[in-house]
Amino acid sequence: MRIHRYPEEKELLNQKLSRRKKLYDRSLVQSVTDIFNQVAESGDEAILHLTEKFDHVQLDTLRISEEYIRKCVGQIPDELLRAIHHARRNIEEVNRYLLPEDMKTVKIREGTVIGEKTTPLASVGLWVPARKGPLISTALMLVGAAKVAGVKRIVVGMAPNARGEADPATVAASNLAGATDIVVGNGVGVIAGFSMGTETIPEVDGIFGPGPGGIAAAMSVAFSYGKKTVLGIGPTDSAIICDETADPEILAYDMINEGEHGPDSSSILATTSMEVAEGVCRHLDEYLKKGPERGSILQTVFSEEGLGAVIHCESLEDAMDVINEYAPEHMIIKCKKNNEEAVLSGIRNAGEILVGEYAPFTAGNYAIGITAVLPTNGYAKSVSGITSKDMVKTSTIGILDREALHRLLPTIREIGKWEGLPSHVLAVEKRFE
Structure with a gap:
């Protein structure tokens, strides 16, 4: 398995992973x-x-x-x-x-209470x-x-x-x-x-x-039928970001972990260490030569035409650029402490972020309790995983007393006039006749 170099081979890498971005037409x-x-x-x-x-x-x-x-x-x-x-x-x-919470309200200014009701x-x-x-x-x-x-x-x-x-x-x-x-x-x-x-x-x-x-x-x-839903949850994908302290053999198994789902799965690693990158490729090749269960799927994923990739990056910032552009469904950070904190802060686009040696993909998939039903195909740039927050809806709340409404009247008059909606203004003015 070859190692891609970033940023030198950025365009080649983008071309290799481009079909992942198209979930349907x-x-x-x-x-x-x-x-x-x-x-x-x-x-x-x-x-x-x-x-x-x-x-x-x-x-x-x-x-x-x-x-x-x-x-x-x-x-x-x-x-x-x-x-x-x-x-x-x-x-x-x-x-x-x-x-x-079911209901939260606050007196935001004199005579005005705002809030939100969750149902x-x-x-x-x-x-x-x-x-x-x-x-x-x-x-x-x-x-x-x-x-x-x-x-x-x-x-x-x-x-x-x-x-x-x-x-x-x-x-x-x-x-x-x-x-x-x-x-x-x-x-x-x-x-x-x-x-x-x-x-x-x-x-x-x-x-x-x-x-x-x-x-x-x-x-x-x-x-389009008025149903609440979450879009962009398709074939699985994952990314790992690491420095020189990560174990190449464990990294290879983490990549296999998500790659075995199907031939359309995507599994990438971005590292600042060429030694780690070479070790991961060696362990992947050795594992695939054993003819493992689901081996044909893994052969496809980690082939030149597949959506698996090992990427050597010149800096941690370059590695974060790779991950943020890729926007993985699942992500692992394996770095020394100061790098770990920098990466956790710098990653903007990921459905799930697992941190450290003892937070593998499988733990998130099965047992931690965090959701593994997550956005794929780059949708993590704008979409989140499915949790209890998706199973509710909210109603905003506004409560005004007479004086608070009266203070708003000049603003209401001016905006209502410019929008050409006189009855909007009249409905308020009638309250003060």
Whole structure:
């Protein structure tokens, strides 16, 4: 594996990573819109047809029965059950800390009180893309955030596996975390169902979850239906920034950690040490020669055409420039203390920042309790990960007494006059006649 030099090879590096920035295009949005129209016209029947067409599975119903849910929970081994409950408790603890208070007000000036009221969404639809295997952690994080926020109806959707079933472990985790309903079917079709309601799938107020371009496009179309959502959550990506004190072998395993998700995953490292960069490349090559499980995926990610890269930077500032431009979903800082503080301060664009030798990606993915449902494809420049804060909405509050309103009257008159809205002014003046 070659080492890229920054800033000398900046343009070459940008070219290598450029396709990561495109999560979906307009033609895909149009295709997704057509699917939404089919669901609007035919409801459950359309989603069942879409599932057969795109997921190659025939379903009799979209709803997961209580009997199947109980069976899934009952089959969970004790060790996994303990792990699920441990992760669930940590996720709930973190989300309680992040959740805004129900009501806050302050007397900001004489006769004037302002504030904000926080209200949970009444219902949410949570997409967990568990078609290829269990996604226990994603289910726990999304459902846990909604539960802590106070959402009353929490509907989890997932694609069927090859047997035409919802993944048992993901079903169990969703139920144990607090899901009230679970449905199965084609991803875009289910999100369309969340957006407008069908015979089986309830219309909800918010729709959240990760997935490839089609799912991301479906979230953008759902927004046009007035649904709260978070955009830009697609194929996973990660970045590590380090100095000469980092262990190259551990760094290589951290890069593999996120690279193994899929051939479209992106995993980069930016370091100020050429010795570290060379060591990481050597350990990556040695690992891949062993023919590991998911080795073909890793071979793709860390090939010349893939979205993996080891980058030697002339300075820590250059390394931070690389990371801020890349805007990773997941990020690790491995530096000596003074550099660690400088990097933590200087990084503006990252969905998650893990600091130090003992905060690996896996801990964030599974057990710390912080969200791992994060913006990808550079969306971390403007978007944050999904937490309890996304499962609520706020209303601003303003309270005035007579004298406070009277002090505002000259300002109201002047702005109302210039905007050509006389009744705006009259509605205030009438109060003082």
